Amino acid sequence: MQSKELLLEAFDRLPALVRQVLEGLGEVDLQRRPAGNGNSIGWLIWHTGRVEDAQVASASGLEQVWTAEGFVSRFGLPLAERDTGYGHTSEQVDAVMAPRELLQEYYAAVHRQTVQVLQGIDDPDLDRVVDKHWDPPVTLGVRLVSILGDCLQHLGQAAYAKGLHAEPADAPGA
Template sequence: MSFHDLLIDLSERPLRVLRSIEQANISLECANAHLGGHPNSIVWLLWHTGRELDIQLAELSGSEQIWLEQDFAARTGLGAEMGYGHSRQEALRVQVSTQEQFDALLHYVELALRATRNYTAAFSEQEAARILEADVTYGIRLISIIDDAIQHLAQIQYILGAQTAGPQNRCTTAS
């Protein structure tokens, strides 16, 4: 297996995690909830994951942000910033009001993850190898944004597990 194959595999992993999150049928109450009073809700984690991938991938690839191209601000009711450095109060305000907004947010994150996967897959073997040899910060940045997506989506899985462990299932709706 080449480095390029490993990079593609790495970029596909968050998509698999997102699918499991989508299949959980998360209620709006849970999506906006703050487990243990922590300011980062599921909505915030999804939004931040998508924004970070989208903003940084657009800079790396020279492409337009999906957020801007498809007007996800209007579709989700959320801001265009990335959330990095958000104060507690700013993070608490990142919420969706409708199921349509939440579904749009899930769709946005999926598009950002797919764009990341497609970007890594489009490298030739030589280009992928050059990431390791030439500009270390380029390769580190690419791995970093994929790793951050994995971490935030794993946090959502933890929240879902913690919220559903009790006698009442507050986070998901019956399918």
Template sequence: MHSDEVDRTIRDLLDRTEYSLSHLRELGPGELNAHPGGHPNSPAWLLWHTGREIDMQLAHLSGGAEVWPRHREALGLGSIGDTLGYGHSAEEARSVRVDDHAALAAYIRDALAAVRAHVDDSPDWDDIVDTYDDQPVTRQVRITSLLIDALEHLAQAHYIAGMPSVIP
């Protein structure tokens, strides 16, 4: 795929992710920290993890700094907030409690802005950045993957936000 086409595709995914985030209704503290069906991942966990997976993967990919330090205090998660979330035990996932929807959204927006800045730097999309199952992973695939993951987690938060009642 030509570099301009990749740029357009990645920018489209960024726009879709930002749109999804901006159209998620604001959740109150009880809703953010609810565990529908007893699942350990609350909407707060989903939103925090959305920001973390974008932020950590992009920093690793670009060699830049994470945006997390600017949001760490506002989200008040302590050391669990420094993790990625993949592989959390049920107890660890339940320990991610955030009462401030706006602070979570600000973190995700900041992480997405970092992705947009990376795209603006015209990276080499065909650059091999990793391997998966002994197969090369390009920068294009990694950025696409992290944005799709973000969209999936935001979709889960939208689903929960649409429930008649998420507070037990």
């Protein structure tokens, strides 16, 4: 297996995780915050897409799907155009509201761009420095692994949050 194939296999698992988390959730479910102050499922899915979008686009010299495909206006969030959710306050987390279908559509578009990028790389490309702000500088390979880890963590958090609100099978009315 080549590095590109391994990365494609790993990133190709993410859309199914997004669909599984979002399946069956309504607006209230998407906005509910664990313990009243944790990140909501809707915010976590949005943030997962934004992080992957921003970092893959930056590392590849592409425009973010968020702006290129008009998702910034479709979401209509009261946030800066380039906001990815990093360092959000509690009020900003609350401000990220979107229907399940839009969250899923945005992530699917981000994934398509990621796949296009991955299909166009070869092993030597993974050693290309994409961020000199770190010591040592960050290569494309390191950045892709970092993005993947970040996405998996956030989707795991979203799945956990969904489970916190699931009605037990033996509950009355279940």
